[in-house]
Amino acid sequence: MINSNIKNDFPIFSKKILEKDLIYFDTAASAQKPELVTKEISDFYSNHYSNVSRGVHTLSVESTFKYEDARKKVKNFINAKSEDEIIFTKSATESINLIAQTFCDKYMEKGDEVILSIMEHHSNLIPWYFLRDKYGVVLKFAMIDDEGKIDLDHFSSLINDKTKIASITHLSNVFGTITSNEIVKICREKQIFIMLDGCQAAAHNPIDVQELDCDFYVFSGHKTYGPSGIGVLYGKENILNELPPYQGGGGMINEVTLEGVSFADLPAKYEAGTPPLVEAHGLGIALDYMNSIGVKNIFEHEKELSKYALSKMRAMEFVEIYGNGNDKSSIISFNLKNVHAHEVASFLDVEGIAIRAGHHCCQPLMRHLGVNATSRVSFGVYNTIQEVDIFIEALNKCKEFFQK
Amino acid sequence: MNDLIKELYQEIILDHGQTPRNFGECENHNKSAKGHNPLCGDTVKVTLLVDENNFIKDIKFQGEGCAISIASASLMTEKLKNKSLTEANIIFDDFTNLIKGQTDNLKVITEEDSLYALKGVTAFPMRVKCATMSWHAYNSAVND
DSSP states (O other), X not given: OOOGGGGXXXXXXXXXXXXXXXXXXXXXXOOOOOHHHHHHHHHIIIIIOOOSSSXXXXXXXXXXXXXXXXXXXXXXXXXXXXXXXXXXXXXXXXXXXXXXXXXXXXXXXXXXXXXXXXXXXXXXXXXXXXXXXXXXXXXXXXXXXXTSOBOHHHHHHTOOTTEEEEEEESBOTTTOOBOOTHHHHHHHHTTOEEEEEOTTHHHHSOOOHHHXXXXXXXXXXXXXXXXXXXXXXXXXXXXXHHSOOSSOSTTSEEEEOSSOEEEOOTTGGGOOSSOOHHHHHHHHHHHHXXXXXXXXXXXXXXXXXXXXXXXXXXXXXXXXXXXXOSOOSSEEEEEETTBOHHHHHHHHHTTTEXXXXXXXXXXHHHHHHTOSOXXXXXXXXXXXXXXXXXXXXXXXXXXXXXXX | OOHHHHHHTOHHHHHHHHSOSSBSOOTTOXXXXXXXXXXXXXXXXXXXXXXXXXXXXXXXXXXXXXXXXXXXXXXXXXXXXXXXXXXXXHHHHHHHHHHTTOOTTOSSOOTTSGGGGGGGGGGOGGXXXXXXXXXXXXXXXXXX
């Protein structure tokens, strides 16, 4: 387990919630920030800031260097082949929209098919709904098994001559289950493209896009202990070269005349406008921070917490856990019988425990589970076994309070 | 037990949350609207029978939600039944002020009122929408 002194790296934990120590079990929504990251962001603005790739003066050079250094760090973090394969966006959501639209432009026509799953986050549904509504693209949805994993046989059965791409979560934000690498193999065999939504996975598991062999991979900075306002899109270089540009603007051009434009090479081709340069730098520092702990260690630590919490929660007959398996990486969704998730979240809040309650931006999945909302705990580097014990005790109190 | 939680979940709220009054759909209703909280997925439908003199002869609700949203809807139906639309709209304004913690200029709701129990929501800003969902459905049913 990671030493609990790690909390000292995060200023937020000196804050009291109604005089109680903060227990932050909502890392899947957004991770807290190490002081290292916030200090670096402040230092960037105070001592180095200017626009990137546009000026020749010292500050522009320093800013450009930091921005491009961040790209290198992201490339190493997910083991991409080249920095040209790393596009900075404002969020993972923007990354998915970028792929959906440019991929459709290049490779799809009316009647062509996309495979998603019923447990995708709204950010991996709506960009594809747009294509369905606008261009008559057909969407198909892979089912899940009792554990909350993609049913690979069903997934496979959906693929036909019309199928062009699949876009699937790498780690479910509701069940905490990891999607098997088999899924990429299936797509390779059937010769369709695949994008993995790594928003949850990138914060908790070591990622190697070359080993995965996926065509696209997206994640967001704020879930990997970095700032908000920064997302990553990884795409294989040859594919990104084939796809058309997304947004037009400064920085993404080679030459502009009144008659037309030629576009910049990767990665600039996809980075129109002043990019989130300070945020990118903050993300780079956050990834350094994760590497200094060791992503493998983070994975083991959170898995241990999950296992412990699951064993305690399964022993409570009034707790219903979603997803049967024990293979949950860092996320557990549950409900107390006959108590709405909101009540649980408000009750825990005044105990200093931050959890998520709601549909987790997965309304189709909630409908499949037959619920409106669930509670969710999710773990990060700073959580401890003792916190899980306090949480379990609070759940018992909560049940007593609402069942009296 | 934390005081804010006790304040939020007063006996009357838990009671109405668990055994809501006027749950269902009014027969022969002539006004209705749905409410929806996109943050959590909770839903409500409010139906009313308003007579030719603009009196609410009957009002019912149905839906799924947390104790706060169900209790608020239940208390609303009790309060608005047999009121004229003019009175009901004043109560609506009062209630929205109460939930915002603006209790100085309430016109009809008093501390003795069962609705007053919902004031505990002010300490939980993210729960305000739970308390107001059914009221907004009522408002669109009669005023849109």
